[in-house]
Amino acid sequence: MRRRYVHFDITRIVQAWTGGAPNHGLQLRLADESDQMTSWRRFYSMERGEQGGAPRIDLTYNRAPRAPARLADSTAPTPDGTRQAAAGPFTMSAEIGDDDGEWVDARFEISLDPATGDHGVVWTGSGSSRTGHVGHIVVEARVLRPGVRYRWRVRGDDGSDVGPWSAYQHFQAR
Known part of the structure; x- marks a missing residue:
């Protein structure tokens, strides 16, 4: 089985969440999942390997100090x-x-x-x-x-x- 990594840039949606937009999460799926034999996928985090490495998102944020x-x-x-x-x-x-x-x-x-x-x-x-x-x-x-x-x-x-x-x-x- 050939492994491929797909990168997702989620910067804009996370910025929207921090700005108050509703957080409905993320869902990874094919555009057409009607064929149960070929549309099945398993996602692993590239950084965590295949040993139980479910994808994850680490967020670090900071707000600048207030005006004096x-x-x-x-x-x-x-x-x-x-x-x-x-x-x-x-x-x-x-x-x-x-x-x-x-x-x-x-x-x-x-x-x-x-x-x-x-x-x-x-x-x-x-x-x-x-x-x-x-x-x-x-x-x-x-x-x-x-x-x-x-x-x-x-x-x-x-x-x-x-x-x-x-x-x-x-x-x-x-």
């Missing part, structure tokens, strides 16, 4: 409406959530404020926290130059996907 919430930092408002970082270490925090797991990394980034004609990332850092909890990170004072305007943002990283960036938070170093 509850953003905060160690700045204070000034009379002109800007936010100013106090001398000393600068602290940022955010709540990062991931619907697929317990832990998620918060990836912070500080860059020069392009509104002042400056460009470039000056610092990046990350810290892990339980999903849905507020994670904090501290930047050493020597990273920020007095009088320079900066902006920071954050996003979640679950090890497989990264979530969207937060809006930029603008401030000036004192």
Whole structure:
């Protein structure tokens, strides 16, 4: 008996199931099964061999972390409406959530404020926290130059996907 392997790409139907479409399963059959002598087939999984190797589907999925919430930092408002970082270490925090797991990394980034004609990332850092909890990170004072305007943002990283960036938070170093 000659063995042949037939490959089925079921990506689109599985994506539909994860999107909420009804899951009626999969059925492998011939278009015409009226001849009982020639239409009989046995299916084995190529990866599992013929020792009881019924076909199977292994699914791995992941959703990207949610958008950051509850953003905060160690700045204070000034009379002109800007936010100013106090001398000393600068602290940022955010709540990062991931619907697929317990832990998620918060990836912070500080860059020069392009509104002042400056460009470039000056610092990046990350810290892990339980999903849905507020994670904090501290930047050493020597990273920020007095009088320079900066902006920071954050996003979640679950090890497989990264979530969207937060809006930029603008401030000036004192």
